[in-house]
Amino acid sequence: MDEVLEQLKDGVRKFRSEVYPQRAEMYAQAAAEPQKPHTLFITCADSRIDPNEITSTGPGEVFVTRNIGNMVPAYGEMLGGVSAVIEFAVGALGVKHVVICGHSECGAMKALLTPESVGKLPTVKSWLTNAHAALTVSESLHERKGEDSERPLIDVLTEQNVLLQLQHLKTHPSVAGALAAGDLTVSGWVYDIGTGAVRVAEDGQREFTPIEAA
Numbered sequence: 001m002d003e004v005l006e007q008l009k010d011g012v013r014k015f016r017s018e019v020y021p022q023r024a025e026m027y028a029q030a031a032a033e034p035q036k037p038h039t040l041f042i043t044c045a046d047s048r049i050d051p052n053e054i055t056s057t058g059p060g061e062v063f064v065t066r067n068i069g070n071m072v073p074a075y076g077e078m079l080g081g082v083s084a085v086i087e088f089a090v091g092a093l094g095v096k097h098v099v100i101c102g103h104s105e106c107g108a109m110k111a112l113l114t115p116e117s118v119g120k121l122p123t124v125k126s127w128l129t130n131a132h133a134a135l136t137v138s139e140s141l142h143e144r145k146g147e148d149s150e151r152p153l154i155d156v157l158t159e160q161n162v163l164l165q166l167q168h169l170k171t172h173p174s175v176a177g178a179l180a181a182g183d184l185t186v187s188g189w190v191y192d193i194g195t196g197a198v199r200v201a202e203d204g205q206r207e208f209t210p211i212e213a214a
């Protein structure tokens with residue numbers, strides 16, 4: 001018996017018997033019309049992040065793409081899944097906002113600081129080059145006297161990575177066009193897994209401000 005598969009099937013059974021009946025109307029409505037998500041949410045593949053849970057959103061509201069380290073390759077450098085998702089979300093679905101959400105305890109940020117740890121993972125190593133500029137910026141901020149020198153380097157890197165990926169995002173023609181037309185806004189987030197806190201840098205800001213609990 002495949003224990004993991006059985007565990008997953010049990011989860012589906014529970015969904016069908018307990019969760020779905022309570023929300024049947026909402027799901028039926030979601031199926032009846034084309035999806036019209038207001039937000040593209042780009043975050044890390046880390047299994048501890050639940051984009052719908054942390055934004056209190058449901059089916060149809062948030063278009064999500066996830067990868068190691070919540071990265072967005074600059075346009076033209078690595079055309080692939082992420083670029084296609086961005087083009088589709090902005091160009092076809094017409095999302096109004098793009099979030100790039102990093103997080104605490106990120107394995108990708110740790111790997112950037114200890115490259116030898118991914119020595120046997122050549123694809124991951126290559127993917128991490130999308131954040132190399134953030135590493136350079138973080139190291140110089142961390143060395144300089146000031147607030148950042150008193151924080152763990154990984155915290156500085158997590159923020160700088162989000163800011164760098166926002167820059168990369170803007171190199172995508174669909175994003176640049178929608179921003180110029182005033183049809184789109186973007187923001188960078190850092191989610192703290194242990195406390196549930198979310199800090200946000202709105203477009204153009206370099207500082208992340210906490211969102212207070214309601």
Ligand SMILES: [Zn+2]
Nearest residue numbers: 044046106107
């Ligand atoms: Zn991560």
